[in-house]
Amino acid sequence: MNQEIVQIYKEFDKNSLTSFFENLLNFIKKYDETFKLYVFKDSLEAIEKFQKHEFYLGTTDDNLEGLALFYSKEMFKATEKEICGNVVHMIWDVATFMTDELCPSCQDSNLKIASSTDQNNIYKTCDNCLITIEKGQFIERPEEMIPATRKQVDYFLEN
Structure with missing residues (x-):
């Protein structure tokens, strides 16, 4: 799980936010049972139904590139709970x-x-x-x- 999320963050490209967003969604779906332990049920169910075309991706002033770079280093040693929280927050930052x-x-x-x-x-x-x-x-x-x-x-x- 750790190496996989690190790889997703390492592959971040601000010009390909749709791919990054899809990769995060696929990661959540792949580790659904783990996310169920740490993410509110209704939120998780809603997020798992997200489609990339349904959102204005990357409209925030958040430094998404900087966040992805930071998380690509931090997620190696993160717990499952930290990874789940982090991925949900990154979805929020990209899609809100x-x-x-x-x-x-x-x-x-x-x-x-x-x-x-x-x-x-x-x-x-x-x-x-x-x-x-x-x-x-x-x-x-x-x-x-x-x-x-x-x-x-x-x-x-x-x-």
């Missing part, structure tokens, strides 16, 4: 759409558009201070959120 709207709370990061795992609710959220906004109101951050799909992002931006 970042808006041009500065966080009203911390003023340090732009808001991202996320979804409930059942895809019935759309949120604006800050990865830095963790505030979450639904329908213009600050709410308690849901325990489980996934990246919003293209369809959800388009709908959200139109309204």
